[in-house]
Amino acid sequence: QKEVEQNSGPLSVPEGAIASLNCTYSDRVSQSFFWYRQYSGKSPELIMSIYSNGDKEDGRFTAQLNKASQYVSLLIRDSQPSDSATYLCAVNPTGTASKLTFGTGTRLQVTL
Amino acid sequence: EAGVTQSPTHLIKTRGQQVTLRCSPISGHTSVYWYQQALGLGLQFLLWYDEGEERNRGNFPPRFSGRQFPNYSSELNVNALELEDSALYLCASSLAGGPHNEQFFGPGTRLTVL
Numbered sequence A: 001q002k003e004v005e006q007n008s009g010p011l012s013v014p015e016g017a018i019a020s021l022n023c024t025y026s027d028r029v030s031q032s033f034f035w036y037r038q039y040s041g042k043s044p045e046l047i048m049s050i051y052s053n054g055d056k057e058d059g060r061f062t063a064q065l066n067k068a069s070q071y072v073s074l075l076i077r078d079s080q081p082s083d084s085a086t087y088l089c090a091v092n093p094t095g096t097a098s099k100l101t102f103g104t105g106t107r108l109q110v111t112l
Numbered sequence B: 001e002a003g004v005t006q007s008p009t010h011l012i013k014t015r016g017q018q019v020t021l022r023c024s025p026i027s028g029h030t031s032v033y034w035y036q037q038a039l040g041l042g043l044q045f046l047l048w049y050d051e052g053e054e055r056n057r058g059n060f061p062p063r064f065s066g067r068q069f070p071n072y073s074s075e076l077n078v079n080a081l082e083l084e085d086s087a088l089y090l091c092a093s094s095l096a097g098g099p100h101n102e103q104f105f106g107p108g109t110r111l112t113v114l
Helices: none
Strands: A013-014 A018-024 A032-038 A043-048 A054-058 A062-066 A072-077 A085-092 A106-111 B005-007 B010-013 B019-024 B031-037 B043-050 B052-058 B064-068 B074-078 B087-094 B109-113
Touching: A013 A018, A018 A032, A018 A085, A018 A106, A018 B031, A018 B087, A032 A062, A043 A054, A043 A072, A043 B043, A054 B043, A054 B074, A062 B019, A072 A085, B010 B019, B019 B087, B043 B064, B052 B064, B074 B087
Parallel strands: A013 A106, B010 B109
Antiparallel strands: A018 A072, A032 A043, A032 A085, A054 A062, A062 A072, A085 A106, B005 B019, B019 B074, B031 B043, B031 B087, B043 B052, B064 B074, B087 B109
């Protein structure tokens, strides 16, 4: 089982819709979780971080964490064509302070 | 505020050669991380430096090494290059080395090994 799993996509949503990106992780005691956006040929850009169960909102983005289910998600409201990118889920596993373990990413396509 | 910077942007080497990549963290950040992103693969953790010391190392052979300087900038050295070392090498920095720290990435160095 991979440490961090994401559906590779592509996930296609129409402009203005809500995009829902999901991530599961294997280490039950992981403490911190991050969402990065990566445009083709570019480096990852941090969008959100979440550490506690529940929702965390920042503009059009909402991160959701459920530690019991080992599940973290990212919702993008009012999706725009500029949101088309690969979204990487990253987890900081307990016992390996500060190293991040990344999923392989979900490619999001926002269509006009 | 300036972000993480890396040099060079692109590099072409041949098998067996050696390469040095450089990274300057965000001002005030003391931790520097190196990751490898090979084509079609996810980001793989290489090395973590904090306060001049190597704190953690990923599952890479010893020919991958590095160091951190007193000004917190860092170098990644790769010896005896192999074709599979072709990848985007990413440097990230953070304020501190704790489990909740946020890591910010530089633009990367794209290494091609022929």
